[in-house]
Amino acid sequence: MTARGGLLAASAAAVAVWPWVAPRYFVFLASLIFVNVVVALGLNLLSGYTNQLSFGHAGFLAIGAYTAALVAIHAPRVPVVVTLLVAGAVTAVVGLAFGVPCLRLGGLYLTMATLAFGFVITEAILSLDALTHGADGLRVPAVRVAGLGALGDTGRYYLTALTAVVMVAAAVNVVRTRTGRAFLAIRESEIAAQASGVPVAAYKTLAFVLSAFYTGVAGGLFAFVVGFLSPDAFDVFLSVDFVVMIIVGGLGSVPGSIVGAAIVTVLHDSLAAFQNYRPLIFGLVLIACMRFMPGGIAAATRRISMRLAVSLVVALVVLGGATAEAQQGVSDSEIVIGCSNSFSGPLAYTGEQATRYGVDLYVKVVNDAGGINGRKVRTVYYDDGYKPQEAVANTRKLVEQDKIFAVIAPQGTPPVMATLEYLEENRVPLLFPFQGSPVIRGKKYVFSGMTLYDRQSKMMIDYLVGERKFKTFGVLYQDDDYGKAFLTAYEKDLARHNLKIAAAEPVKRGVTDVSAQIAKLRAAGPQVTFLVLTPGPGAQALKERQKVGWTETMMVSSGPLTDEKYLGLAGDAAEGVEGLSLWPDPLTSDLPGVKAYRAAMQKYFDKNEPNRYSLSGYVAAMLFAEAAKRAGRTLTRETLIGALENVRGFDSGILPPLTIGADHETQKQGFWVRVEKGRFKALTDWLKSD
Amino acid sequence: MSAATLIHVVVSGLATGSIYALMALALVIIYNATRTLNFAQGEMLMVSTFVAWAVQRSLGWPLPATLIVAVVAAGVMAWAIERVLIRRAVAATHWDVLIITVGLSLVLRSLAGLVWTHDEFAFPSFFGTRPVAIGPVRLAPVSLGIIGASLSLMALLYALFRWTRLGRAMRAVAQNERAARLMGISVERVYATSWVLAAVVGAVAGVLVAPVVFLSSKMGLIVINGFTAAVLGGFGSMPGAVVGGMLLGVIENLAPLYLPSGIRYSVPFLVLIAILVVRPAGLLGRVEQRKV
Numbered sequence: 001m002t003a004r005g006g007l008l009a010a011s012a013a014a015v016a017v018w019p020w021v022a023p024r025y026f027v028f029l030a031s032l033i034f035v036n037v038v039v040a041l042g043l044n045l046l047s048g049y050t051n052q053l054s055f056g057h058a059g060f061l062a063i064g065a066y067t068a069a070l071v072a073i074h075a076p077r078v079p080v081v082v083t084l085l086v087a088g089a090v091t092a093v094v095g096l097a098f099g100v101p102c103l104r105l106g107g108l109y110l111t112m113a114t115l116a117f118g119f120v121i122t123e124a125i126l127s128l129d130a131l132t133h134g135a136d137g138l139r140v141p142a143v144r145v146a147g148l149g150a151l152g153d154t155g156r157y158y159l160t161a162l163t164a165v166v167m168v169a170a171a172v173n174v175v176r177t178r179t180g181r182a183f184l185a186i187r188e189s190e191i192a193a194q195a196s197g198v199p200v201a202a203y204k205t206l207a208f209v210l211s212a213f214y215t216g217v218a219g220g221l222f223a224f225v226v227g228f229l230s231p232d233a234f235d236v237f238l239s240v241d242f243v244v245m246i247i248v249g250g251l252g253s254v255p256g257s258i259v260g261a262a263i264v265t266v267l268h269d270s271l272a273a274f275q276n277y278r279p280l281i282f283g284l285v286l287i288a289c290m291r292f293m294p295g296g297i298a299a300a301t302r303r304i305s306m307r308l309a310v311s312l313v314v315a316l317v318v319l320g321g322a323t324a325e326a327q328q329g330v331s332d333s334e335i336v337i338g339c340s341n342s343f344s345g346p347l348a349y350t351g352e353q354a355t356r357y358g359v360d361l362y363v364k365v366v367n368d369a370g371g372i373n374g375r376k377v378r379t380v381y382y383d384d385g386y387k388p389q390e391a392v393a394n395t396r397k398l399v400e401q402d403k404i405f406a407v408i409a410p411q412g413t414p415p416v417m418a419t420l421e422y423l424e425e426n427r428v429p430l431l432f433p434f435q436g437s438p439v440i441r442g443k444k445y446v447f448s449g450m451t452l453y454d455r456q457s458k459m460m461i462d463y464l465v466g467e468r469k470f471k472t473f474g475v476l477y478q479d480d481d482y483g484k485a486f487l488t489a490y491e492k493d494l495a496r497h498n499l500k501i502a503a504a505e506p507v508k509r510g511v512t513d514v515s516a517q518i519a520k521l522r523a524a525g526p527q528v529t530f531l532v533l534t535p536g537p538g539a540q541a542l543k544e545r546q547k548v549g550w551t552e553t554m555m556v557s558s559g560p561l562t563d564e565k566y567l568g569l570a571g572d573a574a575e576g577v578e579g580l581s582l583w584p585d586p587l588t589s590d591l592p593g594v595k596a597y598r599a600a601m602q603k604y605f606d607k608n609e610p611n612r613y614s615l616s617g618y619v620a621a622m623l624f625a626e627a628a629k630r631a632g633r634t635l636t637r638e639t640l641i642g643a644l645e646n647v648r649g650f651d652s653g654i655l656p657p658l659t660i661g662a663d664h665e666t667q668k669q670g671f672w673v674r675v676e677k678g679r680f681k682a683l684t685d686w687l688k689s690d
Numbered sequence: 691m692s693a694a695t696l697i698h699v700v701v702s703g704l705a706t707g708s709i710y711a712l713m714a715l716a717l718v719i720i721y722n723a724t725r726t727l728n729f730a731q732g733e734m735l736m737v738s739t740f741v742a743w744a745v746q747r748s749l750g751w752p753l754p755a756t757l758i759v760a761v762v763a764a765g766v767m768a769w770a771i772e773r774v775l776i777r778r779a780v781a782a783t784h785w786d787v788l789i790i791t792v793g794l795s796l797v798l799r800s801l802a803g804l805v806w807t808h809d810e811f812a813f814p815s816f817f818g819t820r821p822v823a824i825g826p827v828r829l830a831p832v833s834l835g836i837i838g839a840s841l842s843l844m845a846l847l848y849a850l851f852r853w854t855r856l857g858r859a860m861r862a863v864a865q866n867e868r869a870a871r872l873m874g875i876s877v878e879r880v881y882a883t884s885w886v887l888a889a890v891v892g893a894v895a896g897v898l899v900a901p902v903v904f905l906s907s908k909m910g911l912i913v914i915n916g917f918t919a920a921v922l923g924g925f926g927s928m929p930g931a932v933v934g935g936m937l938l939g940v941i942e943n944l945a946p947l948y949l950p951s952g953i954r955y956s957v958p959f960l961v962l963i964a965i966l967v968v969r970p971a972g973l974l975g976r977v978e979q980r981k982v
Contacts (some may be wrong), residue, residue, distance in 0.1 A: 053785060053788075101963075101966075101967040102966075102967075104967070104970040105966055105967075105970050108721075108727065108915075109921060109925065109966060109970060109972075110924055111727075111859075111916060112918070112921040112925075112966075113921075113962070113963055113964070113966050115914070115917065116918065116959040116962045116963055117959075117963070119956070119959045120956050120960065121958045123953070123955050123956040123959075124956070127951075127953060127956075185864070229766070236914070240792055243789070243792075244789065244792070247785060247786075247789050249809070251785070255836060276800065276803055276804060276808075277800065278800075279740075279796040279799060279800040280797055280800035280801060281795040282793075282796055283792075283794065283796030283797035283800065284793065284797060285793070285796070286777060286789055286790070286792060286793030286796070287790050287793040287794060287797070290779060290786045290789050290790045290793070291775065291778070291779065291790070297828045344799075344800070344803070344808075346908065348803060348808035348907070349807060349808040349809045349810075352807070352808065473871070479951070479955070504949045505946070505951070508955050510908065510911055512709070512899075512902070512903050512912065512915075512942075513702050513703065513705075513706045513902075513939075513942065513943060514700050515698065515699045515702035515703075515943060516702075516943045516945075516946040517946055518946040519695045519698070519699055519947065520946070522695075523695070535810055536696070536810050536906070538905050539904065540902070540903070540904075543819070546819060547821055547826060547828070547830040547832070548698060548820070548821065548828055548830075549821055565809070565810065568810050568811060568812060569904055571810075571812060572819070573819070602811065663747070
């Protein structure tokens with residue numbers, strides 16, 4: 001047997017026995033690696049072999065993933081192999097339709113076109129919401145195989161591994177044939193290839209279709225491994241990650257694609273623990289790779305840096321594994337809780353405040369006072385950058401490696417939704433997520449945090465229609481799950497009063513200008529305009545209204561928007577704005593609990609300004625500590641749930657007395673505020689939403 | 691929709707478009723010199739604006755001084771980045787530089803978050819908030835100011851490229867690097883100057899746009915619109931970058947005005963793909979003749 005054959009046999013054996021020797025989480029991680037290997041192969045066939053760099057492969061992955069998910073939902077009896085082939089074929093057709101016109105584009109232009117393609121696909125997923133459930137996300141049913149039933153972690157692992165092996169073998173064969181040589185000739189010089197009789201256009205198209213097919217199949221696997229899809233999963237940074245995989249691994253190399261995919265996947269996973277340092281370290285690694293290892297790992301195999309890279313991967317895996325612990329999160333001296341949250345990406349500020357300056361703030365208070373029934377609380381957080389697939393990976397790592405007792409205060413509907421089923425299955429409590437979509441109702445192990453959006457809408461409409469006698473309403477909403485959940489709730493609550501929304505205008509996340517939306521709303525002339533936005537765009541809307549001098553409408557902010565940050569950004573344009581407030585003012589409120597919160601902040605994090613996000617995390621930790629204390633020394637997940645369900649009239653000193661029943665809802669109220677001289681002034685007491 | 695509203699929305703779009711145009715110009719300046727894309731252009735803009743803001747807040751300097759701080763900070767940063775990271779990698783394939791700048795953008799964004807948090811901050815504006823009324827048309831001074839300032843900067847750039855020795859050297863390098871080198875032009879110096887110049891243009895754009903979109907570590911994402919604008923106009927063409935930017939800004943604003951919400955946000959990208967298919971080199975770009 002040759003050395004090469006020996007290596008192959010050893011790898012095959014390792015792949016085959018992995019699920020039986022590795023911890024559960026590493027089986028999952030390996031499945032993710034196989035998915036990424038297939039994408040990297042596909043991208044490398046296009047970029048490495050024909051020199052057409054694509055920044056749109058997250059788009060192809062999305063097409064494959066949604067196709068597979070839809071097949072699995074609507075035709076559950078189709079065998080999984082067929083589903084994957086359909087996913088690949090549909091993506092290949094899209095690749096063909098997109099690739100043919102792009103043939104005329106060279107180098108940079110093609111890259112830009114693929115970047116645009118990625119954006120179009122995310123928009124398409126959002127707007128085809130009848131099919132894709134838009135921003136709410138789509139739950140993917142478990143894979144069923146005849147004779148085996150629904151596949152678990154091990155089953156999914158073998159599915160991805162087998163698919164990856166087949167795809168690798170196919171790729172190796174393709175690149176060795178006439179086609180592969182034609183690809184390489186095109187990479188070296190299109191003109192020379194053309195002159196030597198290679199039909200360049202045909203082969204470039206073929207590369208595009210082949211690449212799309214690979215990525216589509218990977219998308220199908222992705223859907224089954226992650227179990228939840230939402231447009232946030234497939235942003236441009238995912239495409240960048242794929243490019244990084246093949247460049248680190250080596251352009252135009254099959255083994256390079258495999259190594260690159262493995263390194264990037266493992267790196268991402270290990271870095272999640274570094275929270276807001278994660279992108280920093282990832283960026284530095286990229287720069288270092290390029291400066292010291294141009295041509296990727298494949299080109300460096302004969303150099304010392306290869307050994308360095310391999311030892312790096314091994315070190316990272318060990319580092320990841322070393323955090324493993326024995327208990328289910330409760331030992332004689334310690335309780336471990338944690339969550340996956342945004343420490344990078346669009347909601348990084350909120351995530352960091354809610355966890356490191358919110359939950360941790362109260363944890364410090366509790367620990368310094370002797371802990372909970374003699375046990376100290378320890379927290380673990382991982383960064384998901386608001387991507388559902390990373391939230392799934394992080395949550396599994398928390399449960400399976402860190403053995404946390406409960407998940408506390410994760411953020412955002414798509415990332416929370418993606419982990420819901422897994423947590424229920426594994427009976428891990430999910431406590432007080434920072435999101436208000438009602439989709440989390442009716443779960444045995446889930447307790448809501450902020451007042452759910454439908455309750456907020458009910459209070460807002462009942463107050464405005466009932467007490468203030470307003471009749472016409474417009475909505476300016478963020479084009480995602482948060483905005484749409486409010487929109488639906490407003491429609492429903494207005495219908496109860498026999499009223500309708502006069503105009504509703506969506507605003508895209510990260511938009512630079514809202515003048516057109518304001519102009520359209522103004523044309524409809526509503527008495528009240530609801531703002532369901534985040535602080536930046538919310539303040540932009542107020543400024544735009546001031547710019548055009550639209551005074552005939554009253555702007556009203558949704559619960560999540562009503563905060564000091566948004567006032568500060570809008571300046572004098574915020575005067576007279578009203579809104580539903582879910583929290584007392586963290587900076588000025590005289591409530592005893594808020595004063596204690598400010599004092600604690602002063603004591604432990606004196607550089608951090610008090611704000612609503614950290615206050616919400618602080619309350620979450622306070623509630624957890626209260627329930628854990630009541631559950632007593634024999635703290636288990638079941639006794640914790642029992643204790644939480646029996647919370648009656650708990651006074652946090654911050655919120656009105658909290659009663660949690662079988663409905664698992666903690667906050668149910670809010671109060672009305674108006675902005676006067678740059679501060680919120682309460683107009684009502686706590687409103688009721690029952 | 692009344693004509694007055696339409697004019698207001700278009701002018702707003704032109705203001706946003708001016709910013710895109712400046713971003714596109716910054717990208718094109720670097721592209722012309724080194725044939726690479728600077729993915730970190732947006733993050734460099736973000737960092738220089740943050741530096742200016744921090745100086746303004748702690749030392750209480752007046753706004754024009756802040757602008758100078760931003761420009762100087764951007765210039766120094768760009769010079770250092772070019773010197774330390776880019777120059778030695780330029781010789782390799784241009785994908786290498788692209789990935790370095792991708793890494794750089796992650797690093798800069800993350801560092802900004804560590805220093806200034808990922809929060810959003812209000813940034814003082816040069817222009818007032820009271821609308822200017824011309825007949826029934828109400829225009830925001832911010833929009834007019836951004837358009838005016840951007841156009842002045844573009845005029846300066848035009849003069850620089852057209853009439854100065856340095857500008858001629860940069861154009862020569864863009865046309866044919868080897869010939870330029872043989873003519874005694876220091877190509878390395880052109881590289882460095884291009885990076886600095888691009889960063890300076892970005893810094894001005896940053897100070898102009900920060901009061902509108904607010905200062906935050908996310909601000910650099912505007913570079914994606916800059917890319918789109920540059921490709922629309924034809925990558926490598928400076929007038930193209932301006933036209934592309936303005937066009938993109940206006941399209942972005944008109945689409946929500948006339949189209950249903952389902953497809954409006956795809957419109958800029960669909961226009962981009964369509965233009966690339968009809969005119970692969972962009973609106974004002976020229977197809978480069980590749981020699982064997």
